[in-house]
Amino acid sequence: MWSSHRGVIGDLTRALSASALRQKVIAHNLANFNTPGFKRYAVSFEEQLARARGALPLERTHRRHRGAEPGEVVPAVKVDRSAVRRVDGNNVDLETEMVALVTNQLRYNAYIQQVNNRFSRWRYVINEGRR
Secondary structure (H helix, E strand, O other), rough: OOHOOOOOOOHHHHHHHHHHHHHHHHHHHHOOOOOOOOOOEEEEEEHHHHHHHOOOOOOOOOOOOOOHHHHHHEEEEOOOOOOOOOOOOOOOOOHHHHHHHHHHHHHHHHHHHHHHHHHHHHHHHHHOOOO
């Protein structure tokens, strides 16, 4: 039971870190909106986590071996070299970045709410257990 909670909290912690990183990346993209030749960046995390969750965990045959577990997914920043939308070679789209900014903020708030809910339940169990 403890490991499943630790896994969820670990996933939520990594998701919060990914959202914070995504916020910085979006701000960087917006700051370079008028920079000729700039290619936007994107953070990949949720997709990696979903793929890792669907993968079969590897069996550890020795305590010092590392397995490819879903909990080891980390956010990655990648250059988006998709279609250039402007003559100057810059592919930052203001509307896309603003939607990403709002979506990321909502996602971050949802992650925080999930962490708070978990801790509230634990606090309730601990306090009720004392009575």
